Amino acid sequence: MITVNVDLGDRAYPIHIGPGLIDNTACFAPHIVGSSIAIVTNTTVEPLYAERLRLALAPLGKKISTVVLPDGESYKHWETLNLIFDHLLLERADRKTTLIALGGGVVGDMTGFAAACYMRGVPFIQVPTTLLSQVDSSVGGKTGINHPHGKNMIGAFYQPQAVIADTSTLRSLPPRELAAGLAEVIKTGLIADADFFDWIEAHIDALYGCDEAALIHAVRASCEIKARVVATDEREGGLRAILNFGHTFGHAIEAGLGYGEWLHGEAVGCGMVMAADLSVREGLLDGPARERITRVIEAAHLPLQAPDLGEARYIDLMSVDKKAEAGAVKFILLDGLGRAKITGVADAQVRATLAASTRH
C-alpha cells in the first residue's frame, strides 16, 4: 500500500493506494469516529463492491446503512442529492455519522457535497472505484452537483477524512471509462511534470491494457502532483486553476451535448487537444509537442474531434464557465510540455481553434 498525503493543515488527509484495500478494515478504522456509517453508492457499483465494503467495516461495530443512487452524470442534480439527505434523516444520522462514497466521480462529488451540507458538515471517506475518481475527484475537495445551466455550479470545497483507492476495482471498469480516467492522468503530466508525461507516453498501452503496476504508478504520480497543486491553493485563487486544463472546452462539449452523452474524461481529452491547438496559436507550444499530445490522447482511445455545436454556442457556453470573470473567459494553455499558464485569449484565436477542432 502506498500513501500520498494531501497537506492542507487541519484539513490534511491521506490517500491510500493499492490492490484489495476495499477489504482492509485497518485502512478504514482510524477515520471513523461516530457510531454510524452511511455508504453512498450507485446501482452499478453496489452489486460489485458494497457487500465487501460492509464486511470490511463490520468489525468496527458501527451501525451501517446503504443508500443506492441511480448511476450517471445525468443524475448529478439536486433530486438525487436529496435522496442522500432523505436517507440520512430517516436513519437518524447525527453530526458524527461518516458518509462513505463508494463509486466514481459522480458518487464522490454528490456524497462529498451531502457531507458538506448535512447538519452543516459531517465526516466522509472516499472509496473511488474508477480511474477518473482515483486520480482526479479524490484530491482537492471539490464537491457538488450540476445545474441545468452549468456543470458543477452548485457545490462546496470540502475535504474527506481519507481516500481509499483500491486499484483492483479498476479491472471492473469498461474500457471507455478507463480511457476517460487516462485523460486526467495525461492532463496532470502536461500541466506540471514533463517527465511524467514522457512516462505516460511510454506506458500508454500498458495503462489502457489495465496493467496493475502501471496503473498504481499513474494513480500515485497523479495524486502527488495534484496534491502539491491543491496544497498551494486550496480554494482556487490562482495556481489551482491549471488543473482545469482542457476543461473550458471540455465543459462546453459536455453541456452542449447534454451531460452524460460524452464522459467527462472524453470531453477533457478532446478539450486538451483543443487547448494544445490554442497554445500553438498563441506561440506558447510548438507543433511537434502538440502532435505528441494528440498521439497520446489518441492511444488512450479518447476523441480528438469536437462535436459541431456551432461556434456561437461554444462561445456562449464557455462564457458561463466558472473561470470566467466579468464576462471574459480565461484559458489554461501549455507554455511548453509540463508547464501551464492562465491567460486571456483573443476571440479570433478561439474561433480558429474551434474551426480546426470541430467535426463537420
Add this chain to the structure above:
Amino acid sequence: MITVNVDLGDRAYPIHIGPGLIDNTACFAPHIVGSSIAIVTNTTVEPLYAERLRLALAPLGKKISTVVLPDGESYKHWETLNLIFDHLLLERADRKTTLIALGGGVVGDMTGFAAACYMRGVPFIQVPTTLLSQVDSSVGGKTGINHPHGKNMIGAFYQPQAVIADTSTLRSLPPRELAAGLAEVIKTGLIADADFFDWIEAHIDALYGCDEAALIHAVRASCEIKARVVATDEREGGLRAILNFGHTFGHAIEAGLGYGEWLHGEAVGCGMVMAADLSVREGLLDGPARERITRVIEAAHLPLQAPDLGEARYIDLMSVDKKAEAGAVKFILLDGLGRAKITGVADAQVRATLAASTRH
C-alpha cells in the same frame, strides 16, 4: 454608527449597527470587490427597502440585479434556494459577484447558503431588516435551508464580508416579529451575561415599544456576546452550542406545528421557559430566577405555554435535533442566570417539563 468585529481570523468581518445605514454607500463600498451585485430579498421587504439599497449602491458603478423570493419560513427550502441559483446563472454571475441578503433570517440563511454553494463560494453581505436577524442570524455564519424532516438540516458554515444592521428598519416590523427578535436578545443575556439580563429586564417595555436607543444597545450587546462565543468555537464543537438555549424545545415546536405556524423567536421564547423549568428540575436554577425569566418573556409578548403535540411526538422530534448524538439528546440548561451548561437529562425530567409546560 457602532461597529462590532467578529474575530474569525481570515474570515473576520465587521457588523455595523446604526440608523439609516441602508442609505450609506461608504458602508458597503469596502466590501464589494467584483463587478456585479445580486440583491436577494423577498416580496415583503422589496417594496420597503430595495430601491433605497440600489440607490446607495449605484455610485459604486457595479451591475446590480435583484431576485425576489416568496416570504416566509415555509419557503425556506430547496425550490426557493434554486430561484437564487437560476437568477445568478441567468445573470451570468461570476465568482466575484457579491450577494446581498436584504431581509430577515430566512432571506439571510438562504442567501448565505446560496453564496456558500454558488460556484463553491462567492462573497456575500447581510443587510438584516428584522431584530431577530440583526441579533442572531447575522453573527456566526450559520446558513441553510429546512428539510421536510428537520429544520436547518441542510446548510453550511459560511461567513459574510460584512453585516450592515440598519436599526431604523426595525420600525417597519410587525410587533409579533419584534417580539420574536427579543427572544434571542433575552437568550443572549441568560446564557452569557447576567448584567445584560438585568438591563433587558429593566428595558423590556422600551424594547417592545421600539425605542431606538434601547434597540441599538440591545443589538450591540447581543452581537458582542454572540461574536465572543462564536470566535471561541466557530464550528460548534462545544461552547457555541449554548447559543441553542431554548432551541431544542423550540425546534420541536416549530417542526411539530409545521414551520411558519409559530415564528422561530416565538418557539424559542417558549422553549426558554421550558429549558428554565428543566434547569430548576435538575437543581441548577432556583425558582425565583425561573420566575424572572418567565416574566421577561411574558413582557416581550412571547408565548409561555407549548402547544400540545403529545409527549411521544416531542421526544421523537427532539431526537433528530442536530445536537443529538447516537440518539441521545443533549440539553442546554441554565446553571444560574448568565451561565449555560450542556448536559444529558434523564427522560423522566424531560417528560415532567413537557407535562408542566404544555397547553392542555
